[in-house]
């Protein structure tokens with residue numbers, strides 16, 4: 327899919343940008359003409375530009391960011407402003423998985439999941455709103471800023487094999503809707519939406535497949551269980567992110583964009 331020009335003039339701030347869905351969002355947003363400020367807790371973020379094909383370094387900046395750290399989220403957002411003058415879109419993709427049985431889960435793992443998947447979204451939403459609302463007078467609702475929270479279908483339907491993870495994704499799904507109305511109520515001209523990927527081929531998925539002890543077999547059985555016979559690609563989700571980031575989605579607010587090949591239909 328060619329996204330050329332759809333995000334021209336916009337600056338997109340992305341968390342979890344070194345891998346999987348976040349990394350695909352970097353590529354698609356650059357292709358769509360955006361400036362991209364890419365962040366991740368992993369050292370791999372330092373090599374991001376080198377791993378992308380012929381990227382113009384005037385439009386891509388990257389730095390490390392641990393979303394568990396509220397002050398660091400604010401600093402990173404300020405850094406993006408320093409670099410590009412504005413943040414129009416925030417894509418919150420940083421996340422970790424956990425798919426051991428609920429009864430085997432210890433409190434430390436529970437809190438760590440919440441620290442990244444929920445607190446991280448909270449910190450970035452606060453930092454993004456603080457910056458985006460200051461541009462409210464120059465924007466109309468047809469060119470509003472956009473916060474895109476990467477939840478999961480596990481935040482919408484039962485996921486007995488990953489209950490705790492699913493609960494984090496339900497929390498940010500709910501937060502997204504409330505923030506959409508909160509920002510509209512204050513006329514901040516910020517849209518807030520959640521994206522709900524199904525099974526997507528990323529390192530996060532492969533960590534779960536490896537944990538079964540028979541990753542390839544598990545992969546094939548997951549594919550066979552999908553309505554279209556395949557799991558999703560990170561680019562499938564990134565195309566939805568570009569749509570929500572663009573002004574084409576001007577009347578899309580507080581929505582849940584499901585990208586799962588029909589698995590929850």
Ligand SMILES: NC(=O)c1ccc[n+]([C@@H]2O[C@H](COP(=O)([O-])OP(=O)(O)OC[C@H]3O[C@@H](n4cnc5c(N)ncnc54)[C@H](O)[C@@H]3O)[C@@H](O)[C@H]2O)c1
Nearest residue numbers: 342345346347367368392393420421478523525526528530
């Ligand atoms: N892969 C799937 O099947 C799937 C399905 C539904 C939802 N999701 C969600 O999509 C998002 C992206 O996942 P992915 O599949 O691309 O995984 P991934 O592991 O490929 O990428 C996640 C990225 O988040 C980063 N990250 C982890 N902890 C962080 C922290 N504390 N601060 C900043 N960055 C941190 C990692 O370093 C990594 O680069 C996650 O929120 C995940 O829950 C994934």
